[in-house]
Amino acid sequence: MIPAAFEYYRPQDMAGVLAILEEHGDDARVMAGGHSLIPMMKLRMAEVPHLIDLQDVGGLSDITVEASRIVIGAMVTQADIIDSAELTAAAPILREAALQIADPQVRYMGTVGGNVANGDPGNDMPGLMQCLDATFTLVGSDGERDVPARDFYEAAYMTARDDEEVLTAVSIPLPSGGYAYEKQKRKIGDYATAAASVQITQSGGTCTSAAIAMTNLSDTPIFSEAAGAALVGTALDDAAIKSSVAAMLNDIDPTEDNRGPIAFKKHVAGVILRRAIERAWSRA
Amino acid sequence: MSNKMHIKLNVNGKEEEFLAEPRELLIYTLRERLNITGPHIGCETSHCGACTVTIDGKSVKSCTMFAAQADGKSITTIEGLGGPDNLHPLQEAFKEHHGLQCGYCTPGMITRATKLLEENPNPTEEEIRFGMAGNICRCTGYQNIVKSIQAAAVEMNASKEAAE
Amino acid sequence: MKDEVDTREDRVANLKGMGCSRKRVEDARFTQGKGNYVDDIKLDGMLFGDFVRSPYAHARIKSIDTAAALEVPGVLAVLTAADLEPLGLHWMPTLAGDKQMVLADGKVLFQGQEVAFVVAEDRYAAADGIELVEVEYEELPVIVNPFEALKSDVVLREDLMGEGGSLPDGAHGPRKHHNHIFTWDAGDKEPTEEVIANADVVATESMYYHRTHPCPLETCGCVASMDKVNGKLTLWGTFQAPHAIRTVVSLISGIEEHNIRVVSPDIGGGFGNKVGAYPGYVCSVVASIVTGKPVKWIEDRMDNLMTTAFARDYHMTGKISATKEGKITGLHCHVTADHGGFDACADPTKFPAGFMNICTGSYDIPTAYLEVDGVYTNKAPGGVSYRCSFRVTEAVYFIERMIEVLAIKLDMDAAELRRINFIKKEQFPYQAALGWEYDSGDYHTAWDKALKTVDYDGLRAEQAQRVEDFKAGKTRKLMGIGLSFFTEIVGAGPVKNCDILGLGMFDSCEIRIHPTGSAIARLGTISQGQGHATTFAQILASEIGLPADSITIEEGDTDTAPYGLGTYGSRSTPVAGAATAMAGRKIRAKAQMIAAYLLEVHDNDVEFDVDRFVVKGAPEKFKTMKEIAFAAYNQAIPGIEPGLEAVSYYDPPNMTYPFGAYVCVMDIDVDTGVPEIRRFYALDDCGTRINPMIIEGQVHGGLTEALAVALGQEIAYDDMGNCKTGTLMDFFLPTAWEVPNYETDYTVTPSPHHPIGAKGVGESPHVGGVPCFSNAVQDAFRPFGNTHTNMPHDHWRIWKTANELGLHG
Numbered sequence A: 001m002i003p004a005a006f007e008y009y010r011p012q013d014m015a016g017v018l019a020i021l022e023e024h025g026d027d028a029r030v031m032a033g034g035h036s037l038i039p040m041m042k043l044r045m046a047e048v049p050h051l052i053d054l055q056d057v058g059g060l061s062d063i064t065v066e067a068s069r070i071v072i073g074a075m076v077t078q079a080d081i082i083d084s085a086e087l088t089a090a091a092p093i094l095r096e097a098a099l100q101i102a103d104p105q106v107r108y109m110g111t112v113g114g115n116v117a118n119g120d121p122g123n124d125m126p127g128l129m130q131c132l133d134a135t136f137t138l139v140g141s142d143g144e145r146d147v148p149a150r151d152f153y154e155a156a157y158m159t160a161r162d163d164e165e166v167l168t169a170v171s172i173p174l175p176s177g178g179y180a181y182e183k184q185k186r187k188i189g190d191y192a193t194a195a196a197s198v199q200i201t202q203s204g205g206t207c208t209s210a211a212i213a214m215t216n217l218s219d220t221p222i223f224s225e226a227a228g229a230a231l232v233g234t235a236l237d238d239a240a241i242k243s244s245v246a247a248m249l250n251d252i253d254p255t256e257d258n259r260g261p262i263a264f265k266k267h268v269a270g271v272i273l274r275r276a277i278e279r280a281w282s283r284a
Numbered sequence B: 001m002s003n004k005m006h007i008k009l010n011v012n013g014k015e016e017e018f019l020a021e022p023r024e025l026l027i028y029t030l031r032e033r034l035n036i037t038g039p040h041i042g043c044e045t046s047h048c049g050a051c052t053v054t055i056d057g058k059s060v061k062s063c064t065m066f067a068a069q070a071d072g073k074s075i076t077t078i079e080g081l082g083g084p085d086n087l088h089p090l091q092e093a094f095k096e097h098h099g100l101q102c103g104y105c106t107p108g109m110i111t112r113a114t115k116l117l118e119e120n121p122n123p124t125e126e127e128i129r130f131g132m133a134g135n136i137c138r139c140t141g142y143q144n145i146v147k148s149i150q151a152a153a154v155e156m157n158a159s160k161e162a163a164e
Numbered sequence C: 001m002k003d004e005v006d007t008r009e010d011r012v013a014n015l016k017g018m019g020c021s022r023k024r025v026e027d028a029r030f031t032q033g034k035g036n037y038v039d040d041i042k043l044d045g046m047l048f049g050d051f052v053r054s055p056y057a058h059a060r061i062k063s064i065d066t067a068a069a070l071e072v073p074g075v076l077a078v079l080t081a082a083d084l085e086p087l088g089l090h091w092m093p094t095l096a097g098d099k100q101m102v103l104a105d106g107k108v109l110f111q112g113q114e115v116a117f118v119v120a121e122d123r124y125a126a127a128d129g130i131e132l133v134e135v136e137y138e139e140l141p142v143i144v145n146p147f148e149a150l151k152s153d154v155v156l157r158e159d160l161m162g163e164g165g166s167l168p169d170g171a172h173g174p175r176k177h178h179n180h181i182f183t184w185d186a187g188d189k190e191p192t193e194e195v196i197a198n199a200d201v202v203a204t205e206s207m208y209y210h211r212t213h214p215c216p217l218e219t220c221g222c223v224a225s226m227d228k229v230n231g232k233l234t235l236w237g238t239f240q241a242p243h244a245i246r247t248v249v250s251l252i253s254g255i256e257e258h259n260i261r262v263v264s265p266d267i268g269g270g271f272g273n274k275v276g277a278y279p280g281y282v283c284s285v286v287a288s289i290v291t292g293k294p295v296k297w298i299e300d301r302m303d304n305l306m307t308t309a310f311a312r313d314y315h316m317t318g319k320i321s322a323t324k325e326g327k328i329t330g331l332h333c334h335v336t337a338d339h340g341g342f343d344a345c346a347d348p349t350k351f352p353a354g355f356m357n358i359c360t361g362s363y364d365i366p367t368a369y370l371e372v373d374g375v376y377t378n379k380a381p382g383g384v385s386y387r388c389s390f391r392v393t394e395a396v397y398f399i400e401r402m403i404e405v406l407a408i409k410l411d412m413d414a415a416e417l418r419r420i421n422f423i424k425k426e427q428f429p430y431q432a433a434l435g436w437e438y439d440s441g442d443y444h445t446a447w448d449k450a451l452k453t454v455d456y457d458g459l460r461a462e463q464a465q466r467v468e469d470f471k472a473g474k475t476r477k478l479m480g481i482g483l484s485f486f487t488e489i490v491g492a493g494p495v496k497n498c499d500i501l502g503l504g505m506f507d508s509c510e511i512r513i514h515p516t517g518s519a520i521a522r523l524g525t526i527s528q529g530q531g532h533a534t535t536f537a538q539i540l541a542s543e544i545g546l547p548a549d550s551i552t553i554e555e556g557d558t559d560t561a562p563y564g565l566g567t568y569g570s571r572s573t574p575v576a577g578a579a580t581a582m583a584g585r586k587i588r589a590k591a592q593m594i595a596a597y598l599l600e601v602h603d604n605d606v607e608f609d610v611d612r613f614v615v616k617g618a619p620e621k622f623k624t625m626k627e628i629a630f631a632a633y634n635q636a637i638p639g640i641e642p643g644l645e646a647v648s649y650y651d652p653p654n655m656t657y658p659f660g661a662y663v664c665v666m667d668i669d670v671d672t673g674v675p676e677i678r679r680f681y682a683l684d685d686c687g688t689r690i691n692p693m694i695i696e697g698q699v700h701g702g703l704t705e706a707l708a709v710a711l712g713q714e715i716a717y718d719d720m721g722n723c724k725t726g727t728l729m730d731f732f733l734p735t736a737w738e739v740p741n742y743e744t745d746y747t748v749t750p751s752p753h754h755p756i757g758a759k760g761v762g763e764s765p766h767v768g769g770v771p772c773f774s775n776a777v778q779d780a781f782r783p784f785g786n787t788h789t790n791m792p793h794d795h796w797r798i799w800k801t802a803n804e805l806g807l808h809g
């Protein structure tokens, strides 16, 4: 498993990155942790004549918790997320989700930016970021722009990011209330059979807001607005959860693979979501 | 073929400099260029952990990193942990508690375990199983690997206390 | 003298002989990263070879263009079948009496098949060269199902057709159809059918034991080095049977056997994957001859999973009959065996379905019949014994499922049904209906111990309560109790009925005692993690009274080791272990004469005692083995040649029959299909126990591989013959997280015909473990009407069972 030959660049700043992207267009790609990209290159499923390593570009590895939002640099790794007490205090769902990604070695290398930019429906962070209503900051030669996570994903490996843009940070409005990241997989190191992110607030036993997103159940992550809406204003009784699950099932479109056929995936998606809602509610 | 790059690594405390194609994977640099054959290749797709080394304090699967990415970094392999006269407590413990059979996973396993114990000097069985889940062993069923790591933890904590 | 103050116990302990948990001598190098595996070998000027492989499962090859590949800097040669044909090496014999293409000769029969071999200065150039070899294929209809193969007009193996479309016999007799390989049977057909037709109760079941793969952590590979100056070929490789490889290489290449040296260095696990001969070995040898340089070939993981050595793929149909009280009267088994594109099973020649005829299991079944049909399909060849003796996992799975199915039919407890049908202790040696003579066993004792330890009755009560709770809506988890009682058949085997390609399946040991009382012993086997260097030294220590720490064990180099058939099918301890003991006894016999001479008494007046010979009745008069060794070399003893050496080639009189009783307790989430192993108890009886620590380690490992196979590990194909499970993402190898802690236990029933009573253990836990895990899953659903569902019990298939039983409301 040897990748095709390529040129390697390790620019020291974003201007350097953008210049190479501009020069080589489609033939150039940035690499963060490389733990999605390198396996694809080794299998020769991705050909990257010009590979731009982002590791030396400054300012991409910070975690900042502000009064109303959290900003996570694109090069922050899953391990960094797990280790950050400040982040865990502010948005514990991030740690809960990160711990369910891959294995320890991969988590040291895999980055938030790579995970959300990759566009693989199996990645866990995109759904999570949709649930948290995060915004992705993209920078290109024309400057910076922000795209909501909920508008970012178009199809498998197709996102709103232009080829010449780099994702620099993820901003998350400070979440409140109860949370849960629930994932079923065949073993450690596997992508989700089905996963659900849920963030819920309540007041006096009535649900005041609910955000729900599902992973690996369509060719993009699925933010199910209807599933969340079904919970708001209820006391999270069985009927409310049932209608939330039904709404979610309407929104997903899983395909058959080695993890199982469509009927199974839908059923598990429902079970996983119910459990996530119940756990989030118990923490709300 | 692309241009060769000038790469500098510190491997097990020794400075190494060489020219290599950017696509050279670190595992091959170690095994074929530097004759450091402790880290093994079990899958090449970052699932098995046989190729695990420590790079600047992180456990890394060296089959999924280009040597170019490691340029300027410090790498520790099983060979750097201890030798015949100064075995690492984990090396001792794996021998003592039958933590290996064919030995193929062992270098990666022990290298990963050093890092696990550094981060968590008193792991529970569950924490060990979770923390070692990036390393596959086909022979032992893991039970004695867990036992070996627990024993090494006790030993390392005792000698740390004695030193204090 | 120190010896005089040591107690007898001290002297025994000092030997570190049989029965003690001696630490492994191999571990020093492995824990320091100093193992020497084949991919660690680096020779001057060494080249790398790798394959162009077929993307199609069945296609004709219209053309192969290697020109562009040869342009790649560093690519030296591209071999195709046309290059090998003049040497007669484009096909090679398989271990099963069939032949297999080394490189595609006009067509390909499975996805991943070897089409061309690119030889280059480094692995990068080889990889680039592969990309540029242009092969034009014409797709042919693909058959991945053996039942369809037997109906299809499509001829998979045109090379096996006779004149005018006739069907010549295959290696194992007449063939019924052009995609049929053999029919093999055992037992009495009509009487069995009659018993079943007239029985009180008959249970019938069809089951598929899915295709899987041994997948050792190290893949297969080799380094071939032809020294043209001396005419010597050296071949290092991952060989579980180095001597057999030497013989095969000699037969197919024409190089005389003394000019071939085959070396198995350290092997990173085998589990059956490394028994066979693969195209990579042949191509490396040819490439080395052509280029005059050493050539290395190492599979990557996808190559490994997709092309070398699958296991199982047995479609089994059973009928079992019994009296109303549950006494089994007859068993009928038919197997349709999917062998893929070539029949490359690694079985003894006379047993094309291995020892499937051990499928009467641990039970006294008076009448039985087994029939196996082998079939070609467009899948990879193989059919190896993945951590088991030849097809014994299939046999044990079959009978342990049939027992459960019968218990359901009889509405009986499955533990009790087993108990009333076990072969009784006093019936051994027991002649089974399908031909084998079981050497020894005490099944009832083992079973009772197992059930008592796990509190079987308590578990059943808990399970009944759980069913109540489930029905009342208080829980969504069911509880399964998996039982299995297995009898293995290992130690192939007696040369009178066991050979592979005509090579008798004896094994060997050669011992040389050094003058100062240390020793080296060489064997025809090869360890792949079993710890031979440790345990064989223990056997010898006990036999010859020298400390195990003073004995070096060497295996795997055909220039130095005596001929043997290698390590697989748990044969090392039963066969080579016996050879070791017998060679040790020859040493001891000579030592006795020397001792008698030195002590100035008659030979018969001295006796062996731990580490010395003592004068009978006068234990203060003795000579230690160390002293005797020195004298053997350095003292002129009338009538005795100098030196102390011995060789033994051991042809076992019978197989050995280890057995065991396993219980698994599992909770199953009905809604997600996720199983959770709560408890696993394994009692093994492997006869005399040489090293309890190593036995326990083997049990943990074998059970974990059993867990994998039962709960998810498979080689699956789509209808086009594409392999869907080519990486470790989809091919299930559990991590530490998915694996439970096991409880181990034992009884000891020595083998009466083995010199030290040992039976072998490496594969028992796999053989017994698979049905135990599977039975646990199936048992959880028994109260709801389940009789049988096929493995692997991954989440979705468990879910499907629950769904079909209406448990999802």
Ligand SMILES: Cc1cc2nc3c(=O)[nH]c(=O)nc-3n(C[C@H](O)[C@H](O)[C@H](O)COP(=O)(O)OP(=O)(O)OC[C@H]3O[C@@H](n4cnc5c(N)ncnc54)[C@H](O)[C@@H]3O)c2cc1C
Pocket: A029, A030, A031, A032, A033, A034, A035, A036, A037, A038, A039, A054, A074, A100, A101, A102, A103, A106, A109, A110, A111, A112, A113, A114, A115, A116, A117, A118, A122, A123, A124, A125, A165, A166, A167, A168, A189, A190, A191, A192, B045, B046, B047
């Ligand atoms: C064995 C294994 C198991 C895994 N299991 C999971 C899992 O369960 N869940 C999960 O979510 N992930 C899983 N992963 C993927 C892992 O988390 C990846 O590391 C992650 O998805 C990508 O992060 P990276 O930093 O490695 O990205 P890279 O591999 O470097 O890049 C991935 C893609 O994103 C692009 N990219 C990277 N950074 C940027 C950026 N800043 N701006 C624009 N584009 C960028 C790259 O060009 C590339 O196309 C697994 C990986 C492995 C090897």
Ligand code: FES
Pocket: B040, B041, B042, B043, B044, B045, B046, B047, B048, B049, B050, B051, B052, B061, B062, B063, B064
């Ligand atoms: S070889 Fe690197 S993870 Fe398997």
Ligand code: FES
Pocket: B099, B100, B101, B102, B103, B104, B105, B106, B136, B137, B138, B139, B140, C217, C268, C269, C529
């Ligand atoms: S000891 Fe063989 S793979 Fe772990």
